[in-house]
Amino acid sequence: MKTTIKLLFVLLITLTTSCQSDDDGGGDPISQLPEATQTGEQTIGCLVNGEALLPNADGDMQCFYQFIDGEYFLGVSFSKRNSPASKNIRLSIKRVELIENQTYLLDNDNSISEPFTGGSGTFTQTENFIEGGEQYETNENASGTLTITKLSDGIISGTFEFTAQEITTGALIEITEGRFDLLCTN
Numbered sequence: 001m002k003t004t005i006k007l008l009f010v011l012l013i014t015l016t017t018s019c020q021s022d023d024d025g026g027g028d029p030i031s032q033l034p035e036a037t038q039t040g041e042q043t044i045g046c047l048v049n050g051e052a053l054l055p056n057a058d059g060d061m062q063c064f065y066q067f068i069d070g071e072y073f074l075g076v077s078f079s080k081r082n083s084p085a086s087k088n089i090r091l092s093i094k095r096v097e098l099i100e101n102q103t104y105l106l107d108n109d110n111s112i113s114e115p116f117t118g119g120s121g122t123f124t125q126t127e128n129f130i131e132g133g134e135q136y137e138t139n140e141n142a143s144g145t146l147t148i149t150k151l152s153d154g155i156i157s158g159t160f161e162f163t164a165q166e167i168t169t170g171a172l173i174e175i176t177e178g179r180f181d182l183l184c185t186n
Helices: 001-024
Strands: 041-047 051-053 061-068 070-083 084-093 102-106 116-129 130-135 146-150 155-166 173-184
Touching: 041 070, 041 102, 061 173, 102 116, 102 173, 116 173
Parallel strands: none
Antiparallel strands: 041 051, 041 173, 061 070, 070 084, 084 116, 102 146, 116 130, 130 155, 146 155, 155 173
């Protein structure tokens, strides 16, 4: 009887472990990210504390680069929603004309204080819409970079990484291996 129980226990652990590997996409988290292309593939993704984060299959991503009142503004964002929970990444560069193969500092906290010139990165995660969630932002203590690798023909491609700080607790989160290849709204 004890041998049967031990065998069932080992079998249960083996099945549980193999199911977990299949559910998370398996393998190295970096291999789950899209390739770093520059052809307008409509792809984006990154690692959040070492785990792959990609938008939902329905393409919940946005990109704009606009010239407004004599100044340039870039916004790149995407979401992963598992109702009611969600995770979101936002990148912005304000009042700066972008140049290919240029790296921009993400070090501002997304405040509305004017006139801010520079970049910011934000990560938010919520368990449900009613209770809210955690918001992590770049600031003078937690920063990163955004590199534009292509900016032409309505396509913006690049890479990003940043450390962000939770606005109420001060906890840090690491966003690494970020890459995007998006068609852009002007």
